[in-house]
Amino acid sequence: MRHFDFKNGELHAEDVALSRIVAEVGTPVYVYSSATFEHHYRVFAESFSGIDALVAYSVKANSNIAVLATLAKLGAGADVVSGGELARALIAGIPGDRIVFSGVGKTRAEMADALDAGIKVFNVESLPELRALNEVALEKGLIAPISFRVNPDVTAGGHEKISTGAKENKFGIAWSSAEDAYAEAARLPGIRVVGVDVHIGSQIDDLAPFEAAIRKVASLIGRLRAAGHKIHAFDIGGGLGIPYGDNSRTPPPPSEYGALVKRLTSDLDVQMIFEPGRVIAGNSGVLLTEVLYVKEGEDRAFLIIDAAMNDLLRPALYDAFHDIEPVRAPGPDFQSTTYDIVGPICETGDTFAKGREMPTVASGDLLAIHSTGAYGAVQSSQYNTRPLVPEVMVRGEAYRVIRERPTIADILKTERLPDW
Known part of the structure; x- marks a missing residue:
């Protein structure tokens, strides 16, 4: 609508x-239409009623502080990928504990600012980033909550430049290395493991890739818990598409996406985190x-x-x-x-x-x-x-x-x- x-x-x-x-x-x-932003946010958020869920709007989709403030009043969190986006979210009234920090190239200065803001979680995408975050956290006398963004090798997205979940993409920890990465994180004194993150692409018009990714991550969560890690959160990212008016396939509505997620994650005992952007703003x-x-x-x-x-x-x-x-x-x-x-x-x-x-x-x-x-x-x-x-x-x-x-x-x- x-x-x-x-x-x-x-x-x-x-x-x-x-x-x-x-x-x-x-x-x-x-x-921009305020009513449309509000309607799309409510429809998306209500799709996950009945489960513990955080809707962290993807700031990179539209970062104007008036847009962020509009969504903040409805209870939205924020998914940020830079220090600038973090500053925007905070100015707009989104509290730090509802902000997740994603992105493959976080700088030490950005890490420090995010720690000072008390963000909910860093979505870590490489071991060098993990080690740098550990050092920054120790310098500040803080503990950094992290999820690893794992790459499930699930291809999805409306264009090759917005597909992010295949093994040849720059994003995330390779699936074969994920458990070793968590083992290293557990040994670092400035790091606290809290969850698992995945994001497979953008403008996705089919629920099948989401199902494949959720099933793989659910299995990983079981193995991580068996190894002693406390996994409290499952960040499934964003990616749900919108109709653009051409003759391409119409993406499924959030209600169908929500039903799929609830069915596949009902026994995981995690908070689900979502990072919708286009589906709210487009x-x-x-x-x-x-x-x-x-x-x-x-x-x-x-x-x-x-x-x-x-x-x-x-x-x-x-x-x-x-x-x-x-x-x-x-x-x-x-x-x-x-x-x-x-x-x-x-x-x-x-x-x-x-x-x-x-x-x-x-x-x-x-x-x-x-x-x-x-x-x-x-x-x-x-x-x-x-x-x-x-x-x-x-x-x-x-x-x-x-x-x-x-x-x-x-x-x-x-x-x-x-x-x-």
Whole structure:
């Protein structure tokens, strides 16, 4: 469910006309619906009612502190992968004991900050990281709670660049080495083993890989307990997909995912930890853009829009599909045209869609690129010295700018000419 609907012939976010936002903020601009974030979080969390569960929202999906604060009020924890994301979560009101720290390259400074914040658990991904964390914890006179992220060699995900559970991926401890890793952790005085972590991919549209991973980890938990380790938590990561509007398979709803998890883990006596990101944020946002020019090529028409690959990287990075439609609904007798929809950057990869049939539009018309609430603004850059896209949050009839668009002067003031 998403709260982006046509009213009186114009697309709205909840009760705010998107053209009204554009009139004040300009384009390109990301617009988020508070009601959609809240609805998706509740649906996901309620899927695990009846079991001990922590829903630790994956901050990397959309890290705006207004988004995090919205979810924090509903009881969400946070899954962070950097010191910056940790700071964002804490500022937004997520307590340290509801934060898990993932990622393959944690620095010692980040480890120290996380220990000071009293986070729930470090998801450790290598023995060198474990040893560094032990040293940092001892220097601070603290004990670091850890789970190892184990790599179950289960392939899943909508694209090879977002599959993380195969043995050739950089993530986690190799399955064959997991028990030896836990044995070493148990010998370190600054480390306390608390659980097992796994994450197999992103945009997963089938429950079978989840089932395979859960069964393997459940068996590992049994062996670890037999070896004397106290395993209290099972972090299953994130990865559940969303519909993007193309013809690919529709992912299962959280209710089916929750039923699967409860069935397979009912006798494990662990707290289940989940790291959803896209499934909460993805369809909670749109990117608004203006048509600059309609260019007639020799064999196709191009829509040149003012949004670019630096604003929304997913199509260039993952060949991702996003539904795109005019903000103003076409009349009953509208004509259709097939377009390549492209941005203004001097890269062939600056393309949002090829051969996309849609109602005929003209220069100055507004388009909404849907399902951009996750991995949109967070992946944006200032390539070509293009200012970062502002972000707007809507609640009912009100909206607020939650990230401003910097000026060119704002960008340039961070740079310095050397004295030579």
